[in-house]
Amino acid sequence: MAVLTIRLWPDEVLRRKADPVETVDDEVCRVLNDMAETMYRQNGIGLAAPQVGISRRMITLDVPSEDPEEDPPEHLSPAPPPGSGLLLVVNPRITAREGKLVVTEGCLSFPGLEIDIQRSERITVEYLDETGTPRTKVCDGLLAVCFQHEIDHLDGVVFTDRVGLVRRRLALRDYEKMRREEA
Ligand SMILES: [Zn+2]
Incomplete structure (x- = not known):
């Protein structure tokens, strides 16, 4: 496994519409595992392939449990992991949406920037897993938000595109300022 380099905004690969994966082969599995390692190294909960060029x-996702109270009691052995666990996802497609919620999102390609974004609260996603098996997943809350954010990346859409013009300008101005200060 290897840690990959995160592409930062305004890298042009973040604006490109990504190509579908034709076959889930060893090469695809290797990239997914490298993406997962990169995501964990960066303390991210989601990563899309365009973000590593x-x-x-x-996409890869591992969303923590939203409410620590919901974590399984320790006497259950073996305890199921909290949150979604690692998901390795190929060719995802959202086939149903329901409700709305607003969550403060960050993005590994915009380090330091956080924006409140309105997303669908509950979605159905169809995808292939790392063995090439078709999966259908109904999810809500943070996992649903994370799926929507990462699938946007596959379409060349970034989270600043999901707010109005004024908030987008302010967010990009903040981001550029943070980047200058870091340089
Ligand atoms: Zn992102």
Whole structure:
């Protein structure tokens, strides 16, 4: 496994529409595992392949449990992991949406920037897993938000596109300022 380099805004690969994966082969699995390692190293909960310069429709997610109270009691052995666990996702497609919620989102390609974004609260996603098996997942809350954010990346859409013009300008101005200060 290898840690990949995160592409930062305004890298042009973030604006490209990613190509579908034709076959889930060893190469695809290797990229997914490298993406997962990169995501964990950056303390991210989601990563899309274009964010590591690969314009193909692959994402990784591992969303923590939203409410620590919901974590399984310790006496259950083996305890199921909290949150979604690692998901390796190929060619995802949202087939149903329901409700709305607003969540403060960050993005590994915009380090330091956080924006409140309105998303669908509950979605159905169809995708292939790392074995090439078709999966259908109904999810809500943070996992649903994370799926929507990462699938946007596959379409060349970034989270600043999901707010109005004024808030977008302010957010990009903040981001550029942070980047200058870091340089
Ligand atoms: Zn992102």
